[in-house]
Amino acid sequence: MMRKFILFIFVFSFQFFPVHGQDTLATVTAEKGDGIYSLLRKHGVNPYEYYREFIDINLVNLRDSVHLYEGRIYAIPKVLMDTIPVVDSIQRQAKEVKEVEAKTYDIFGEKHKTVLSKSERLKGAIYYLVSGHGGPDPGAMAVYAGKSISEDEYAYDITLRLAKELLAHGASVYIIIRDENDGIREERILEMDRDEVAYPDKVIPLNQRDRLQQRVDIVNGLYKQNKGAYQRLIVTHVDSRSVGQNIDVFFYHHEKSQNGKRLAESIHKTFEAKYKQYQPNRTYSGTFEDRTSLFLVKKTHPAMTFIEIGNIRNEKDQRRILDPDNRQALAKWISEGVILDYEER
Template sequence: MIFRVFHRIAFLLFFAIIGLAGYAQDSLTTVKAEKGDGILSLLRKQGMNPYEAYDDFIAMNMDNLRDSVHLYAGRNYFIPPVKLDTVAIVDSIQKKSTEIKKIETKEFSIFGDKHAAVLTKSEKLKGAVYYLVSGHGGPDPGAMANYAGKSLAEDEYAYDITLRLAKELLSHGATVYIIIRDPNDGIRDERILEIDRDEVAYGDKVIPLNQVARLKQRVDIINELHRKNRGKFQRLIVTHVDSRSKGQNIDVFFYHHEKSKNGKKLAENVHKTFQKKYKKYQPNRTYTGTFEDRTNLYLVRKTHPAMTFIEIGNIRNKKDQKRILVPDNRQALAKWISEGVILDYETGEIGRIR
């Protein structure tokens, strides 16, 4: 009996150490993608943390994906095996205990019932403070477009991506202020996001109709919070969706203050992350997104924290619409931005933009 137990332990440790390389493909679980499935939803159906398994899934199924990130309905896909925690296994053996290690989570109602729980992934961003602003909101929907007979509004998609980014940053220990807030939307997994006008600014402030008053309100909130958090690593991230001619397909691009060394560095680090991701997941196309200074934008010019202003794409272009319509794409955008933010923090400096 003792021999069999330790034989099993050795077996588990062996496979935990060798990881994916130790599995023959015919021993892996395969699942058929259904119409409407994305990578994240497919992994959720298997009871997995989709964000942790995402990169492994891509690596295992690269030749069976459209544009390196999208599933084909009706095709079978390999599901990554659950990675075993060798430290947890050894600890359990030593204590002769079957107790399951608790996973630390925190609840944030702003993300909605389905997404309220935030899993603690690391403390990489512990001590960092982030102000997240999604463009427009309240009486101003921002850029508008039509898709399949339905209206699309910039503020709804910028907000959804911002919430997903906030959740990613929180999972790595950051302090996050969501400046534009919707009391009931939360993170949504639909393609067409219903348009409403009930967004408020941080502190439950009513968003003004006048554009200058609206922008000034955001600047005042951010600068006051920046003052209260003086001495900490602080950054601002503003998210918008551009509007251009229908035929103009654009990649995600970034702005920063022309005199901000830290703002330029933040924009550059997120830009570098996007370059890396496109090279990995879409090797057959060139990423053309840019980062540059643009101080004539009100939020860029008036806010105190080092910042980057992100344009996600052209809401009127069919290819760019897919970037924001597909929930998995919105999650990938948030994940990639967060990875650039982590890179920036690990190599960054505390300070104002001036």
């Protein structure tokens, strides 16, 4: 279900209390369970707009350049435009009124269903997003804090977040594996279920080859339907390796697809840049390479990339996968690589 409406946003100006002639920043203490995205949201700051600035001003006080320490004090970026309703805005003066286009998509869940337009940088582009496994097949399994966790739930959550980012930049998006009940979730442990369906509402087969062929048929059918348009496929999985093996994000493409290779390379290049910026003391070891042996890589028609997010059984990788802020960052970085690929085509 999709509805279109207009939001009227008031742009306010406000001042901070000066200290020795300089503006000072508000500070907050990180509580247990806080991440950068949740901390900014909690204090009325748009995390997507101010994530990078928050890291810049708090870099020396962050673990691995991206994680908060419980009990430490962090500075909140000075907000020049506040689009969040606040009760103390009575002292602020409205400078202008903007019309912002927004649409709602129920598949993202009640809290996340509104998609505000950020740009039209992906206008004309069509993306097919396939999250790994689903339905009768949970994919890779592990145990965290005494509870079972599964690949399909985390791949799906990241895929939904990616879909929302792409939509915000004007793309058309088909979410191929769907769960109308889940939406984007903020929990670390995502409850497992088996009610996912394949676009638009097909039962996912029990047989593995049949499941993969169903996805191929759906994607190729839509590709034919949208013939002549710019079309790309992004498949998201979570790997399962030995417990002690910590891996980075990997990208695969068809060996004969130059467009697929460029898409994988663009996202990989974005991840390399992000690691250099946010984790300068850690080398990024993820690669992009051809992997035509993978069924979806071999059989689907659109240029595509197949993404492995991490090892669900490894403790360090679990931090990347289970932390909702990290899942959002992954989706954001992938989307930036997708935009780079589209604009450099």
